[in-house]
Amino acid sequence: RKEVEQDPGPFNVPEGATVAFNCTYSNSASQSFFWYRQDCRKEPKLLMSVYSSGNEDGRFTAQLNRASQYISLLIRDSKLSDSATYLCVVNMRTGGYQKVTFGIGTKLQVIP
Amino acid sequence: NAGVTQTPKFQVLKTGQSMTLQCAQDMNHEYMSWYRQDPGMGLRLIHYSVGAGITDQGEVPNGYNVSRSTTEDFPLRLLSAAPSQTSVYFCASRADREVGYTFGSGTRLTVV
Numbered sequence: 001r002k003e004v005e006q007d008p009g010p011f012n013v014p015e016g017a018t019v020a021f022n023c024t025y026s027n028s029a030s031q032s033f034f035w036y037r038q039d040c041r042k043e044p045k046l047l048m049s050v051y052s053s054g055n056e057d058g059r060f061t062a063q064l065n066r067a068s069q070y071i072s073l074l075i076r077d078s079k080l081s082d083s084a085t086y087l088c089v090v091n092m093r094t095g096g097y098q099k100v101t102f103g104i105g106t107k108l109q110v111i112p
Numbered sequence: 113n114a115g116v117t118q119t120p121k122f123q124v125l126k127t128g129q130s131m132t133l134q135c136a137q138d139m140n141h142e143y144m145s146w147y148r149q150d151p152g153m154g155l156r157l158i159h160y161s162v163g164a165g166i167t168d169q170g171e172v173p174n175g176y177n178v179s180r181s182t183t184e185d186f187p188l189r190l191l192s193a194a195p196s197q198t199s200v201y202f203c204a205s206r207a208d209r210e211v212g213y214t215f216g217s218g219t220r221l222t223v224v
Contacts, residue, residue, distance in 0.1 A: 008152075034212045043202055044155070046212035087154070091209070098209040100145075102155040 006103035023088030024070045034089040118216035125193040133188040135203030144186040148199040193223045
């Protein structure tokens with residue numbers, strides 16, 4: 001089983017729709033979690049951290065479910081500009097090093 | 113504030129050639145990493161550093177060397193380029209273990 005798994009998509013959704021992505025992780029010792037956005041042929045950019053209590057940033061909501069070992073990203077009122085690949089990232093402390101594992105990303109295409 | 117600067121943006125090498133990918137950050141971040149990104153495989157860690165003078169291997173270190181003589185700079189050296197090293201390389205930095213990375217804009221490397 002991969003350490004971090006994401007459905008690569010693509011998810012094709014109409015403008016204004018609500019879309020959700022999940023990301024599962026295999027190691028229960030994972031400590032911190034992030035969502036990144038990556039546009040085509042660009043670098044990943046931090047979208048938001050994911051906190052245990054869940055957190056919201058405008059149209060974006062991130063949640064963590066430690067019992068089932070997944071994180072989610074909800075995008076409301078999708079815009080054309082939301083089209084990108086969304087990477088989930090899991091940090092886990094192993095010995096003296098914090099291992100950072102990236103998922104392969106979920107591609108979102110918002111269509112007019 | 114430039115953030116993380118990578119050079120060059122594009123490079124074509126012949127098999128067996130060596131080269132150095134440059135990475136510099138101006139945010140006084142202690143943690144720096146090199147990743148490669150290949151289709152369907154996500155970002156994979158090559159080498160990382162937790163401060164000047166301290167480096168260690170990541171997931172796919174073979175064929176690469178790094179050094180960290182200053183906080184700002186973290187060059188990646190390809191010792192003898194192979195076609196399997198054709199990839200997009202990203203340098204990233206972060207202030208501490210619990211925050212997300214800031215990425216450079218990447219180097220697209222082709223080895224022929």
